[in-house]
Amino acid sequence: MSREVRIQPLTAEAFAPFGDVIEASGTPDKMINQGLCGRHDDLARLDFDGGRAGISVFDGAPRTLPLTLDMVERHPEGSQAFLPMSAEPFLVIVAPDNGGVPVRPLAFRTAPGQGVNYHRGVWHGVLTPLSSPGLFAVVDRIGPGANLEEHWFDTPYQVVE
Numbered sequence: 001m002s003r004e005v006r007i008q009p010l011t012a013e014a015f016a017p018f019g020d021v022i023e024a025s026g027t028p029d030k031m032i033n034q035g036l037c038g039r040h041d042d043l044a045r046l047d048f049d050g051g052r053a054g055i056s057v058f059d060g061a062p063r064t065l066p067l068t069l070d071m072v073e074r075h076p077e078g079s080q081a082f083l084p085m086s087a088e089p090f091l092v093i094v095a096p097d098n099g100g101v102p103v104r105p106l107a108f109r110t111a112p113g114q115g116v117n118y119h120r121g122v123w124h125g126v127l128t129p130l131s132s133p134g135l136f137a138v139v140d141r142i143g144p145g146a147n148l149e150e151h152w153f154d155t156p157y158q159v160v161e
């Protein structure tokens, strides 16, 4: 079976088994600030078991395509959200789990203005900007323990356009 993974556009529906797409889509849940701001409310399921929520900034080096994907990781005790601090698309890679092992991954390209929240324990590729600046606000668990499990594929996948 081919080890090529084709990139697809990110949609909330396709990403739903893995997490939440964070974006201002459709009608705001409410208008605030004297009608000058639309609030798109409560867009992500957050989880920080045994810890607390933290906000960090990641400054990621941009990657080129095709991308050799040799590892995915997961955070057993918490969710992890990536909110781009630029309008540049980035690559989102996730993989279904089969008995504690990730199977064939999926790759998505975000649209400008889209962020993602990986649900607790979901296999994902590490932050993969596609251009500079690779700046992201990251909301994830701050607490004891590594909260990190890595899986290195015996044979890497090639993520392609």
Ligand SMILES: NC(=O)N[C@@H](O)C(=O)O
Pocket (backbone or CB within 6 Å): 073, 080, 124, 125, 126, 127
């Ligand atoms: N290790 C770390 O903080 N970052 C990764 O979890 C990632 O998903 O990029």
Ligand code: NI
Pocket (backbone or CB within 6 Å): 073, 075, 080, 124, 126
């Ligand atoms: Ni992560």
